[in-house]
Amino acid sequence: MNTNFKKDIDLGLSAPHKTLPSKYFYDKIGDALFVEIMNMPEYYLTEAEFDIFKNQNQELIKALQLEPSTFFELVELGAGDGTKTKQLLKALDDQNYNFEYVPIDISEHALLNLKSSVASELPNVKIRPKQGDYFNVLADLKKTEHPIIVLFLGSNIGNLPDSRAKEFIHKLNDNLKIGDRVLLGVDLIKSKDIVLPAYNDAQGITKRFNLNLLTRINTELGADFDLNSFEHKPEYTEEEGIARSFLVSTKNQTVTVRSLNKSFHFTEGEKIHTETSRKYNDRILEDILGQSSLKICDRLTDSKQLFADYVLEKKNR
Numbered sequence: 001m002n003t004n005f006k007k008d009i010d011l012g013l014s015a016p017h018k019t020l021p022s023k024y025f026y027d028k029i030g031d032a033l034f035v036e037i038m039n040m041p042e043y044y045l046t047e048a049e050f051d052i053f054k055n056q057n058q059e060l061i062k063a064l065q066l067e068p069s070t071f072f073e074l075v076e077l078g079a080g081d082g083t084k085t086k087q088l089l090k091a092l093d094d095q096n097y098n099f100e101y102v103p104i105d106i107s108e109h110a111l112l113n114l115k116s117s118v119a120s121e122l123p124n125v126k127i128r129p130k131q132g133d134y135f136n137v138l139a140d141l142k143k144t145e146h147p148i149i150v151l152f153l154g155s156n157i158g159n160l161p162d163s164r165a166k167e168f169i170h171k172l173n174d175n176l177k178i179g180d181r182v183l184l185g186v187d188l189i190k191s192k193d194i195v196l197p198a199y200n201d202a203q204g205i206t207k208r209f210n211l212n213l214l215t216r217i218n219t220e221l222g223a224d225f226d227l228n229s230f231e232h233k234p235e236y237t238e239e240e241g242i243a244r245s246f247l248v249s250t251k252n253q254t255v256t257v258r259s260l261n262k263s264f265h266f267t268e269g270e271k272i273h274t275e276t277s278r279k280y281n282d283r284i285l286e287d288i289l290g291q292s293s294l295k296i297c298d299r300l301t302d303s304k305q306l307f308a309d310y311v312l313e314k315k316n317r
């Protein structure tokens with residue numbers, strides 16, 4: 001059994017404001033539900049970023065200051081199925097850029113699928129998948145002299161609270177050389193009537209995604225959460241720019257987690273915070289970059305101005 005999982009669940013459910021880490025959404029069922037989420041009409045993020053990669057790949061190449069004759073490594077953190085990235089790979093390949101694609105992911109399975117799809121769709125593209133922790137792989141790559149371009153797409157940084165996003169940026173900064181660049185995909189701050197439905201879809205897929213956390217605790221830690229006694233509830237205000245998902249107890253109840261030898265009491269209306277999805281603008285990103293040497297050089301947005309891919313460069317201060 002995963003001891004970190006057990007420890008994190010204990011910590012989160014024992015806190016005065018109960019919380020569960022969103023990284024535990026992604027088991028086999030959660031991965032499949034997230035694919036469904038990305039295809040939902042309400043979840044505009046995926047289509048908006050795809051629009052940038054499909055329709056502005058020339059602008060992207062220019063903004064990243066890539067040169068056909070200089071070898072570079074295109075390193076993607078958490079590559080997934082690479083749908084967006086393949087648009088950029090194709091444009092680079094068509095114009096004979098000299099590069100290697102290095103997708104990094106925790107999932108060996110995702111990397112194998114990506115490798116075979118790139119090999120069949122873009123046979124000229126050199127791909128060197130790396131399985132493991134982002135920063136361990138980046139630390140190794142730092143030793144090379146070639147320019148590194150890091151892709152961190154899909155507003156994945158938005159799932160980190162601001163303090164952790166700052167730590168992430170500082171670690172990324174430490175693992176890059178002067179002149180290396182980052183393409184950071186973020187969801188932009190916008191009104192509630194667009195953001196909330198993306199986290200509360202009509203078909204109830206996001207609700208299943210959120211409740212799957214309780215199913216995991218039931219299955220893996222022998223808990224007795226009654227899924228019918230918790231409601232999915234997202235919240236968002238445009239002023240703050242943060243969407244938060246909660247599971248709300250619909251009654252007073254006690255849940256026992258066998259492998260922890262513990263029971264947790266929930267009052268009616270009590271919330272468990274399960275996810276943070278921060279939305280960005282220039283000012284918020286500047287604040288997250290803080291004193292790091294990563295500076296904003298450029299920004300591309302989709303045709304509806306919903307999503308942005310920022311180009312950051314590590315400068316010599």
Ligand code: AVI
Pocket residue numbers: 037045154155156158159198199206209275276277
């Ligand atoms: C992966 N991440 C950027 C998604 C988001 O929008 O925060 C995860 C997600 N949660 C609910 N819907 C999608």
